[in-house]
Amino acid sequence: MDKDRIKAQIDLEWDDDEVLPEVVNPDTEFLFNRMTEATFEVVGARQGEMILDIGCGRAGDGVELARRGATVVGLEASRVMLAHAREHVNGNGAHVTLVHGVGECLPVRHQSVDKVLCKGALDHFAEPETVIGQIARALKPEGQAIIALANFESLGFKLGRRIYSVKLALGFKDGTVRMPWEPPPDHTCKFDYFLLRRMVGAYLEVEEEVGVSFLFGFPWWGAFLARCPRKIYLALLAILDKVAHRFPSLSDVVILRCRPKNGECVD
Numbered sequence: 001m002d003k004d005r006i007k008a009q010i011d012l013e014w015d016d017d018e019v020l021p022e023v024v025n026p027d028t029e030f031l032f033n034r035m036t037e038a039t040f041e042v043v044g045a046r047q048g049e050m051i052l053d054i055g056c057g058r059a060g061d062g063v064e065l066a067r068r069g070a071t072v073v074g075l076e077a078s079r080v081m082l083a084h085a086r087e088h089v090n091g092n093g094a095h096v097t098l099v100h101g102v103g104e105c106l107p108v109r110h111q112s113v114d115k116v117l118c119k120g121a122l123d124h125f126a127e128p129e130t131v132i133g134q135i136a137r138a139l140k141p142e143g144q145a146i147i148a149l150a151n152f153e154s155l156g157f158k159l160g161r162r163i164y165s166v167k168l169a170l171g172f173k174d175g176t177v178r179m180p181w182e183p184p185p186d187h188t189c190k191f192d193y194f195l196l197r198r199m200v201g202a203y204l205e206v207e208e209e210v211g212v213s214f215l216f217g218f219p220w221w222g223a224f225l226a227r228c229p230r231k232i233y234l235a236l237l238a239i240l241d242k243v244a245h246r247f248p249s250l251s252d253v254v255i256l257r258c259r260p261k262n263g264e265c266v267d
């Protein structure tokens with residue numbers, strides 16, 4: 001793998017401060033919180049196991065997993081995010097090893113890692129499929145990969161797109177620059193449940209799949225929830241999350257727990 005070729009395709013100064021939404025409606029807040037919580041449930045960190053977090057960002061997850069007893073290594077391509085991560089790790093007095101590198105060329109030995117976490121990052125990578133191959137190579141035969149990613153063909157987005165095309169046909173245009181179902185410019189790939197399953201399935205065996213949150217991006221939904229009392233909107237979102245759990249292909253976020261195929265090492 002030509003590391004320099006990969007690095008040339010990556011924004012090594014990427015900063016999440018520049019992409020955070022200006023308005024955070026209850027559905028957005030719920031989605032991010034629940035995605036993190038559900039990911040931790042699937043990871044099920046155990047004392048002493050080694051977890052490699054690829055595209056670790058600010059290392060918020062790494063710090064929490066280390067608190068639960070895991071030995072965490074956070075790998076991050078952006079120097080800016082790595083600086084944020086260092087600050088967060090030191091500020092929490094946590095033990096997380098931070099490494100500057102790219103997921104397409106993991107600096108670990110074959111079959112040496114207990115668990116790999118890749119949350120909200122696969123659609124930022126220059127070559128997501130190469131990263132999945134690297135994950136399969138890095139995992140111990142009984143190791144696990146936990147991949148969490150936004151589903152751009154969720155029910156909320158599908159319905160939103162339909163309603164928008166009807167609005168357009170009727171001559172309404174609201175001047176929104178980017179619709180929620182269109183991937184942001186810093187994404188390299190538009191993932192949905194089926195593409196994710198296909199890409200992952202080429203290298204890893206999926207053992208568990210979980211859907212998180214339902215109807216994010218549905219027109220007026222976030223604004224409607226923002227007008228409800230907190231107790232009410234949290235109850236509504238929790239019910240929908242239970243539905244999402246059973247229907248990952250239509251949910252807003254998909255989490256997969258996978259293991260190497262037949263314990264094979266992929267070169």
Ligand SMILES: C[S@@+](CC[C@H](N)C(=O)[O-])C[C@H]1O[C@@H](n2cnc3c(N)ncnc32)[C@H](O)[C@@H]1O
Pocket residue numbers: 010014054055056057058060061075076077078081101102103104118119120121124125126
């Ligand atoms: C949306 S952030 C997710 C951060 C974190 N996992 C979380 O859930 O908060 C995606 C991260 O992947 C990093 N990234 C992008 N391409 C990468 C690559 N090829 N290798 C490693 N990290 C990469 C970005 O710099 C960014 O910090």
